[in-house]
Amino acid sequence: MTGFHKDEFDDWVAELSCGHFQHVRHNPPWQNRPWVEKxxxxxEMLGHLLNCKKCDEGAPPDQKV
Known part of the structure; x- marks a missing residue:
């Protein structure tokens, strides 16, 4: 993860080094990511690897709007 931004619904999105974006919501019990709140x-999570689902699908890089 190289950065973060919020989407139009105020949910956190990780910016990945591959050029893709991936939501990193904290929405227990389905998604438990309390680190995204502060x-x-x-x-502290910058530099950590996050498996990119879009790379697995061969999707082109995302672009900020």
Whole structure:
């Protein structure tokens, strides 16, 4: 993960080094990512690998709107 931004619904999105974006919601019990709630803990996740589902599908890179 190289950065984060919020989408139009105010959900957090990880920016990946491959050029794709992936939602990183904290929505227990389905998605448990409490680190996304605070700037400090999001920054600690920078550089961590996140499996890119879009790369697995061969999708082109995303673009910020």
């Amino acid at each position: 700037l400090e803990t999001r920054n």
